[in-house]
Amino acid sequence: MKDLGQLTYFLGLEVHHRSNGIFLNQQKYIQDLIKLAGLAGTTSVDTPMEVNVKYKKDEGDLLPNPTHRRLVGSLIYLTTTRPDILYVVHQVSQFMSSPRRIIRYLKGSSTRGLFFPKASSLQLMAYSDADWAGCPDTRRSTTEARSCSKSSTEAEYRSMPAACVEVVWLRSLLDHLGFSQPTSTPLHADNTSAIQIAANLVFHELPSILMWIVTIFERP
Structure with missing residues (x-):
C-alpha cells in the first residue's frame, strides 16, 4: 500500500x-x-x-x-x-x-x-413519503409495497416503519465508522393522519397486549 x-x-x-x-x-x-x-x-x-x-x-x-x-x-x-x-x-x-x-x-x-x-451537523435525519395506489397494474404504492393500502394514510403509515428499518441500519453503520448518534433520529413525514397514528401509543401498545393474551391462552 x-x-x-x-x-x-x-x-x-x-x-x-x-x-x-x-x-x-x-x-x-x-x-x-x-x-x-x-x-x-x-x-x-x-x-x-x-x-x-x-x-x-x-x-x-x-x-x-x-x-x-x-x-x-x-x-x-x-x-x-x-x-x-x-x-x-x-x-x-x-x-x-x-x-x-x-x-x-x-x-x-x-x-x-x-x-x-x-x-x-452529523446528526442523522430521516424522511418518509409514499404515494397511494401509484402502480396502475397492481394499485400498490410504487415504493416497493407488497400489499394494497385502502387509503393514503395507510400507505404513508406503512412507509414509516420501512424508513425506521433503514434508520436502524444506518445508525449501526455510522457507529461502526466512528460517528455514533448520541440522540434519537427524527423521522419526518408529510401526512398528518399518519403522524397522529404514530404518535398515539394506544395503537402500538394494544397489539402487544393482544399478542401477550394469545400467548398465555396458547400455553399448555
Whole structure:
C-alpha cells in the first residue's frame, strides 16, 4: 500500500475539496453514459420524467438491447450523488423502460452533485413519503409495497416503519465508522393522519397486549 495523496477521483466519483466543505459529483461518468447511449447530439430536457406519467408493464418502449440494460445499471450507481433521479431510475428499472429521457436530463445538469459543508451537523435525519395506489397494474404504492393500502394514510403509515428499518441500519453503520448518534433520529413525514397514528401509543401498545393474551391462552 502507498499514499496517493488527497482523494480526487475513485470509481467515477469526483471529490472536490473546498475551504467550506466537500463537493461530490460524477460529471465524467455522466459524459460516458451520454456517449454510450448515443445521445451526444440531442438536446437536454428540464425534468427526468414527463409530468403525470404512469408506467405500465404492458406499455412503453422496452429496452431493445443489452446496452440499454447496462445503462440502467449505470444509472443506479449514479444515484450515489444524484438523489434527484432516484425515483425515476427505480421506475425505469422496475418496468424495464427506456432511460433516454433521464440521460437527456443529466446532459443538461451534469455538474450537479452533493455538497457536504464543513460546519454541517452529523446528526442523522430521516424522511418518509409514499404515494397511494401509484402502480396502475397492481394499485400498490410504487415504493416497493407488497400489499394494497385502502387509503393514503395507510400507505404513508406503512412507509414509516420501512424508513425506521433503514434508520436502524444506518445508525449501526455510522457507529461502526466512528460517528455514533448520541440522540434519537427524527423521522419526518408529510401526512398528518399518519403522524397522529404514530404518535398515539394506544395503537402500538394494544397489539402487544393482544399478542401477550394469545400467548398465555396458547400455553399448555
